[in-house]
Amino acid sequence: MHDDRVVYTKRCERLRRLAEADHLLIINETNIRYLTGFTGGDGALLVGPDWMILLVDGRYTTQASLETTGIEIVEFKVRADGIASVLQRKGIRFLGFESLAVSYGEYLKLRDALPHVSLQPLSSRLDFLRALKDDQEVGEIKKAIKIAEKALTDLRSFIKPGVTEADLAVELDYRMRRGGAGNLSFDTIAASGPNTALPHAIPGNRRVAEGDFVLIDYGAVYNGYHSDETRMFCVGSPSPRQREAYNAVLEAHDRAIAAIREGVACGEIDRIARSFLEHNGLGKYFTHGTGHGVGLDVHEAPRLSTGREDLLEAGMVVTVEPGVYFPGEWGIRIEDMALVAKDGCEVLTTPFEGLVEL
Amino acid sequence: MHDDRVVYTKRCERLRRLAEADHLLIINETNIRYLTGFTGGDGALLVGPDWMILLVDGRYTTQASLETTGIEIVEFKVRADGIASVLQRKGIRFLGFESLAVSYGEYLKLRDALPHVSLQPLSSRLDFLRALKDDQEVGEIKKAIKIAEKALTDLRSFIKPGVTEADLAVELDYRMRRGGAGNLSFDTIAASGPNTALPHAIPGNRRVAEGDFVLIDYGAVYNGYHSDETRMFCVGSPSPRQREAYNAVLEAHDRAIAAIREGVACGEIDRIARSFLEHNGLGKYFTHGTGHGVGLDVHEAPRLSTGREDLLEAGMVVTVEPGVYFPGEWGIRIEDMALVAKDGCEVLTTPFEGLVEL
Numbered sequence: 001m002h003d004d005r006v007v008y009t010k011r012c013e014r015l016r017r018l019a020e021a022d023h024l025l026i027i028n029e030t031n032i033r034y035l036t037g038f039t040g041g042d043g044a045l046l047v048g049p050d051w052m053i054l055l056v057d058g059r060y061t062t063q064a065s066l067e068t069t070g071i072e073i074v075e076f077k078v079r080a081d082g083i084a085s086v087l088q089r090k091g092i093r094f095l096g097f098e099s100l101a102v103s104y105g106e107y108l109k110l111r112d113a114l115p116h117v118s119l120q121p122l123s124s125r126l127d128f129l130r131a132l133k134d135d136q137e138v139g140e141i142k143k144a145i146k147i148a149e150k151a152l153t154d155l156r157s158f159i160k161p162g163v164t165e166a167d168l169a170v171e172l173d174y175r176m177r178r179g180g181a182g183n184l185s186f187d188t189i190a191a192s193g194p195n196t197a198l199p200h201a202i203p204g205n206r207r208v209a210e211g212d213f214v215l216i217d218y219g220a221v222y223n224g225y226h227s228d229e230t231r232m233f234c235v236g237s238p239s240p241r242q243r244e245a246y247n248a249v250l251e252a253h254d255r256a257i258a259a260i261r262e263g264v265a266c267g268e269i270d271r272i273a274r275s276f277l278e279h280n281g282l283g284k285y286f287t288h289g290t291g292h293g294v295g296l297d298v299h300e301a302p303r304l305s306t307g308r309e310d311l312l313e314a315g316m317v318v319t320v321e322p323g324v325y326f327p328g329e330w331g332i333r334i335e336d337m338a339l340v341a342k343d344g345c346e347v348l349t350t351p352f353e354g355l356v357e358l
Numbered sequence: 359m360h361d362d363r364v365v366y367t368k369r370c371e372r373l374r375r376l377a378e379a380d381h382l383l384i385i386n387e388t389n390i391r392y393l394t395g396f397t398g399g400d401g402a403l404l405v406g407p408d409w410m411i412l413l414v415d416g417r418y419t420t421q422a423s424l425e426t427t428g429i430e431i432v433e434f435k436v437r438a439d440g441i442a443s444v445l446q447r448k449g450i451r452f453l454g455f456e457s458l459a460v461s462y463g464e465y466l467k468l469r470d471a472l473p474h475v476s477l478q479p480l481s482s483r484l485d486f487l488r489a490l491k492d493d494q495e496v497g498e499i500k501k502a503i504k505i506a507e508k509a510l511t512d513l514r515s516f517i518k519p520g521v522t523e524a525d526l527a528v529e530l531d532y533r534m535r536r537g538g539a540g541n542l543s544f545d546t547i548a549a550s551g552p553n554t555a556l557p558h559a560i561p562g563n564r565r566v567a568e569g570d571f572v573l574i575d576y577g578a579v580y581n582g583y584h585s586d587e588t589r590m591f592c593v594g595s596p597s598p599r600q601r602e603a604y605n606a607v608l609e610a611h612d613r614a615i616a617a618i619r620e621g622v623a624c625g626e627i628d629r630i631a632r633s634f635l636e637h638n639g640l641g642k643y644f645t646h647g648t649g650h651g652v653g654l655d656v657h658e659a660p661r662l663s664t665g666r667e668d669l670l671e672a673g674m675v676v677t678v679e680p681g682v683y684f685p686g687e688w689g690i691r692i693e694d695m696a697l698v699a700k701d702g703c704e705v706l707t708t709p710f711e712g713l714v715e716l
Contacts, residue, residue, distance in 0.1 A: 040558060058645030059557040062685045097462075104465045104479060105457030121462060170535040177528040182560075183545065199417040200398060202540075287416030327420045 004037065005070060007134070011035050012047065018125045021096030023048055025083060025110075028101035030296045033224065034130050037067045044079055046086055055082045080106070080113040087117055096122040127301040131293055132315035138339060138348075140225035141294070141317055144181070145337065145349055148220040148227045151175035159233055159358055161210050165190045165203035168216070176220040185219025185226040185298045197331040199288055199323060211236045213330045214358075219298060226298040228319050229349045230335035233356045245282065245324055246332050246355045252276040252322040253334045256290055256304075260318070260338055260345040266308035273322040274306070285324035293318050294337060316340040317348065362395065363428060365492070369393050370405065376483045379454030381406055383441060383468075386459035388654045391582065392488050395425045402437055404444055413440045438464070438471040445475055454480040485659040489651055490673035496697060496706075498583035499652070499675055502539070503695065503707055506578040506585045509533035517591055517716050519568050523548045523561035526574070534578040543577025543584040543656045555689040557646055557681065569594045571688045572716075577656060584656040586677050587707045588693035591714045603640065603682055604690050604713045610634040610680040611692045614648055614662075618676070618696055618703040624666035631680040632664070643682035651676050652695060674698040675706065 012035055015024065026032055026045040033039050036052065040060040046053045053072045056064045057079075064073045076082025087095065095114070099121035102110070110119060133141070155172045168190035176184060191201035192208045196215040208214060217230040238246065256273040270290040277286045289305030294317050302310050304318060312318075318340065323333030334352075338345040370393055373382065384390055384403040391397050394410065398418040404411045411430045414422045415437075422431045434440025445453065453472070457479035460468070468477060491499070513530045526548035534542060549559035550566045554573040566572060575588040596604065614631040628648040635644045647663030652675050660668050662676060670676075676698065681691030696703040 039560065061645075062683075063556050063558065099463030099466065100461045102462050103458045104455075104460050104462050105482075107462045107465075108457065108479070121466070124463075166540075170532070173535070174528070174532045177531070182524075187541065198421050200421065202397065287419075325420075 007136075008035060008037065011129075012052065015047065015126075015129055016049075018129055019096055019122050021094070021120065021122060023087075023090075023092045023095050024122065025095050025097040026101075027106075028098055030300075031098070031101070031129060034296055036071055037069075038064050039067060039224070040064060042079070044076075044083055046083065048090065048092075053086055055079065055086065080109040083110065084113040087114060092117060094118045094120060096120050098122055098126060100127075128310075130295050130297075131301045132313060133295060133317050133339070134315070137225060137295065138317065140223045141227065141337070142348060144185075144220045144222035144225050144227040145229070147179040147181050147222060148176055148185075148218060148229065149350055150179050151181075151220070152216065152218065152231060155216075156233075156358070159208065159214055159235065161208055161235060163208050164205050165192050165195065165201075165208070166205060168208075168214070169203040172216065172218055176218070179220070181220035181222060182224070183221040185221055185228055189215065189217035189230075191215045191331075194328055194330060197325045197327050197329060199325060199331070199333070208235055211239075213238070213242065213332065215331065215333060217333065217335065224296050226294050226296070227349070228294050228298055228335065228337060230321060230323075230333045231352060231356070232332055232334065233358050235358050237357060238355060242330065242332075243355065248277060248280045248282055249322050249324055249332045249334050250354070252286075253320055253336070256320045256322065257336065257338055257345065257347060260312060260320070260340055262312055262314045262340060262342050264312050266302045266304045266310045266312060267306055269304045269312070269318075269320070270306050270308070273320070277322060277324065282324045285326060286322060287325060288323065291319040291321055291335075312340045314340055314342050365494075366393060366395065369487075370410065373405065373484075373487055374407075376487055377454055377480050379452070379478065379480060381445075381448075381450045381453050382480065383453050383455040384459075385464075386456055388658075389456070389459070389487060392654055394429055395427075396422050397425060397582070398422060400437070402434075402441055404441065404448075406448065406450075411444055413437065413444065438467040441468065442471040445472060450475060452476045452478060454478050456480055456484060458485075486668075488653050488655075489659045490671060491653060491675050491697070492673070495583060495653060496675065498581045499585065499695070500706060502543075502578045502580035502583050502585040503587070505537040505539050505580060506534055506543075506576060506587065507708055508537055509539075509578070510574065510576065510589060513574075514591075514714075514716070517566065517572055517593065519566055519593060521566050522563050523550050523553065523559075523566070524563060526566075526572070527561040530574065530576055534576070537578070539578035539580060540582070541579040543579055543586055547573065547575035547588075549573045549689075552686055552688060555683045555685050555687060557683060557689065557691070566593055571596070571600065571690065573689065573691060575691065575693065582654050584652050584654070585707070586652050586656055586693065586695060588679060588681075588691045589710060589714070590690055590692060591716050593716050595715060596713060600688065600690075601713065606635060606638045606640055607680050607682055607690045607692050608712070610644075611678055611694070614678045614680065615694065615696055615703065615705060618670060618678070618698055620670055620672045620698060620700050622670050624660045624662045624668045624670060625664055627662045627670075627676075627678070628664055628666070631678070635680065635682065640682045643684060644680060645683060646681065649677040649679055649693075670698045672698055672700050 321335030
């Protein structure tokens with residue numbers, strides 16, 4: 001059986017190891033969920049060598065006690081004051097905090113509320129707290145992918161001339177949620193024609209037309225875990241130039257995936273995809289990184305982008321998503337998710353066999 | 359005709375007035391949208407006495423030039439470096455920034471990238487940048503409300519014994535989006551029975567049963583503007599104690615709304631609702647603030663909570679949402695939206711006439 005307390009204890013041990021600090025303040029909601037099981041917002045987690053205290057406001061007190069075990073719950077009115085009172089009670093003088101989760105304004109409030117405590121930004125190694133997924137987490141991600149892919153299969157019959165991008169997004173989202181998604185990984189991108197050239201297009205009232213590329217970047221959330229994949233359709237037949245670009249992106253994608261294994265630098269995966277596109281004269285149209293970790297957040301460590309020296313480790317789940325974008329014309333992105341292993345990777349999503357012509 | 363450039367110029371003038379600084383860095387995405395029309399993410403807006411420069415990464419360059427007019431667009435690879443290069447070119451030595459939008463880690467990066475620039479956190483008065491809504495904004499909010507309320511009307515026939523909370527949320531969300539909502543204001547809360555005692559319940563697999571309270575807290579987004587309202591249903595007849603509590607919350611809500619007008623302190627509205635519930639022995643079950651501003655964010659200034667001395671001004675749009683929660687039993691919240699006027703307020707949502715028994 002899956003024992004929650006063992007899992008959370010292991011995660012806290014990893015936290016302490018990465019943080020290299022005796023006393024920690026965790027504000028990032030996803031980290032709090034990962035370390036305790038609490039899914040609410042606006043909390044604060046104080047972590048000592050052998051204890052954890054979860055601070056929540058009045059809206060979340062009941063929820064926090066239902067969702068956690070073996071953790072003291074303290075209710076606060078003002079977060080900084082609640083933190084101060086616990087630190088005073090425990091006599092803590094040095095406190096590490098997540099420098100990207102705490103705003104400068106909140107930092108000033110904490111400094112004022114904690115005149116006798118030295119606040120120390122924690123190492124960015126903490127970004128990797130959630131990077132290695134255990135079997136249960138991989139299972140949740142696989143369920144999220146299954147829900148998403150089932151919904152996309154159901155959506156195919158909708159993708160035809162006359163349908164709006166917004167309709168495609170709404171119908172896909174509905175099918176993911178009917179299929180069991182607790183939420184969507186992000187605002188679904190359903191772009192058509194020239195809008196496919198916008199990597200973060202917002203689905204609008206444009207109607208799909210004959211000859212269009214249709215790009216769907218979408219994901220489902222299951223038990224907090226995200227899926228993220230991008231699929232291309234062509235309504236009718238692509239032009240030779242479109243087909244050539246598609247095949248180049250697909251090969252960049254395949255080469256990157258083939259290179260994934262424990263011990264390879266994240267930047268190397270990006271370099272492989274990028275240099276292939278560069279050699280095909282498409283480098284300057286590839287305007288974003290090659291991939292990112294996925295888990296309780298849809299974007300998390302590691303980042304597969306230029307120059308990243310972090311090494312891939314078995315258990316990481318990453319996207320691989322090269323793309324090329326010709327403003328005013330069209331764009332292409334192909335995105336899959338892979339679980340890093342010792343000697344390669346397992347592709348978790350179900351790749352299309354090629355450009356789907358509808 | 360609605361002239362965008364006049365609108366954005368006015369908004370920037372208000373920004374400069376509130377900020378009391380010659381040069382400003384705006385990072386908050388909603389503020390960037392409000393000041394420029396750019397709806398993408400990860401940008402930075404630099405504002406001088408008579409110029410604005412929008413910095414975006416490669417994913418957003420095309421989108422930024424399509425969505426804005428009269429603003430220089432600069433593309434960056436690393437945000438702090440992009441900001442540094444503009445400041446250097448302009449010879450800027452003092453830069454105000456939003457202390458709640460910039461993380462402590464990002465602040466350290468900026469400080470390192472800008473060794474010759476003095477970084478100064480802007481006044482919290484900037485929280486009120488978007489607090490006053492013009493006619494067009496109120497129009498968008500009204501459209502969002504109309505979409506949401508139409509969807510809730512359509513949902514009513516679903517609320518009966520046997521349906522799950524998750525189903526209610528999915529069907530309501532689908533109807534809002536089919537009705538034209540670009541998005542949902544937040545994760546819809548559809549809670550039943552004892553789950554209504556959780557102010558931020560997550561809709562789950564619990565099935566609605568005879569005698570249950572059902573609480574729906576939901577909203578639609580239209581052109582970026584949010585609605586937010588909470589409605590109570592009772593499946594069958596409420597107990598005398600439930601009816602009494604409902605009537606008390608309703609009267610607290612009505613008294614608070616009756617007190618809204620320009621010049622009244624925000625904390626006074628909260629005090630009116632709270633003291634009525636206290637006099638009815640329910641004070642300790644009212645565990646959150648009475649309301650908040652709504653606009654491009656679903657929660658924004660002003661806050662109607664204990665002790666807030668900010669004065670209401672004509673043009674603010676706020677929620678009024680007292681509630682009482684009996685852990686393990688049931689909870690009640692009634693939430694409407696009001697537009698503050700000189701001599702009172704206009705209730706924008708359509709209040710129920712009382713507890714709806716289904």
